[in-house]
Amino acid sequence: MAGVVYEIDSWQSILLCFLFAVLYVGSLYIWSDSGTKSRDHPDTIKRRFTSVTVVCILVIPLMWFFSSSSTNVNAHSVFEWMGIRFNGIITALVIPLILTMVLFIGPLTLHYMDGVFRLYLEPRYWITSVKNTIWLRNHVVAPLSEEFIFRACMLPLLVPHFGEGWSVFICPLFFGVAHLHHMIEKITQHKEDVKEAFQTSAFQMAYTTVFGAYSAFLFLRTGHFIAPVLAHAFCNHMGFPAFNEVLAYNDKTLRWRLIAAFVFGLVAWIYLLYPLTAPFLYSNDIYYV
Template identity: 35%
Template sequence: METEMEACVSKTVAVIGCIFLTLLYVAILYAPTLILRLPPPSSRTNFLIRRFICAAISSILSLFFSSFILPIRSGEALDIFSVYGIRADHIWQAVGFPLLLTSLMYAGSLVLKCVLLVNSWKTDFDNSELLSLDCIRSLPKTFLSHLSSIASNVGVWRNFVVAPLTEELVFRACMIPLLLCGGFKIYTVIFLCPVFFSLAHLNHLLEIYSSQNCSLLIAFRIVALQLGYTVVFGWYASFLFVRTGHLVAPLVAHVFCNFMGLPVIVARRRGLVTIAFVAGIVAFKWLLFPITKPDLYNYRTENCKCWNGYCLWN
């Protein structure tokens, strides 16, 4: 049963605050070239590193800005962090359950990856002799080399660390408490918050249009597909944040979705993939509310002091 919170700020202030956070996030990303007039980065690596710094600055400023609007009465750091869903209690539940729930949407993709991996192993085994002792000994070294290559890839840091962390901080941790504090109903917040999230991706239209030398119509179609995906994911991430009260819940879902990409629904001559996808969706719908029940993520369910109201929504 949903319990509405008493409005602490006006709805107008809450919406204007969210719009400002969206503009701030995007503006700081382009500040080095448009405002500071710095020369363009010499490489893609330098470009991404500059973006990392800008995203970190915008996230920190967003946390400070929202803290001034929210009437947080307690000066204790733990209470302030809990407003943003930054908590240490029930951390394993906040990581494991949302990750399991999200993986169900990718059941078809996971089955396809397993089938392709097994086929690859069979091909390698048929075309080569049994593994030699030297090959077995080299496995740890090969693994560490592969791990080092991944850790030094700025694209990996962008997709799986910086982008998920900064976006969830700004568009979930900061905006959702603002909207709930403005008196919006919980389901309204879940559907409204991703609108701001999608607006922040409109800058991709000009980037794709200028960098890929394609027509404006093609760039618009690409961005429209991205926006549709971000809105749907935003609904899900906002739902996880409100239900669990943990920032890490939508964060792990964000990282997992970035890793998997769009879910695979059908695969050529592999009906098992479609069956797995349908079964995963059914299981996802069946577990969506039970596995995100607030009691699983919180010690108390009454007199909750958090502005997102996760303790009050049962």
């Protein structure tokens, strides 16, 4: 069965990944009023939806252009390299999301105690959410477009040269650094001190890089683009764990139970990470990590 492989050299793969990152971030600032309206303004969000969609479409021909034909029976199509395939799709839709929820057992317990879970049972909550551009950005457009550019397009270029293991750590660097652009808005629009804006953005870069490594791991283990997309959407919904809220509880017994839930979630996630991402569960014969 004919397929394609990626045979560009290592420096070309790095430069292409850098180009993809620049195109993605640059597309957010091409509008004339990008420096005056907040990133949360509906006009800004809608225009950026258009921008990132165009970028995602434009990189597909580039992926085709830099691929090489192969008659090797183990070669795969461009779309299979990018994690867009049907074999194993059901497990890819369910298991990685459950695994990510295990990691967030602590924050989920906190949500339960705070009564947040009751909101999810209200149809009005979901109706309001899907009409909200910020919610759509955080839960739909950002996970889809970012995972497409920073995982589905970059990893097929990096893996042939650096292997799956190193690619898990190299790929997220582009993702983490790409989030530094938020510092521009903090300084120009929110009038934050440069040092404070840098510290906040550096922290954001650090945890997005860590998440990027997890996301890349999910992509390579499952061979599915949708697996990291759902994990990304869920993490965006949960946000960074509110450790300070846990420590603020006056009831010591309750506080220790919450701490135990956080620790249990982390330990259980580590224990389940490899078994629940075993490639055979997802019919993954593309990547091996």
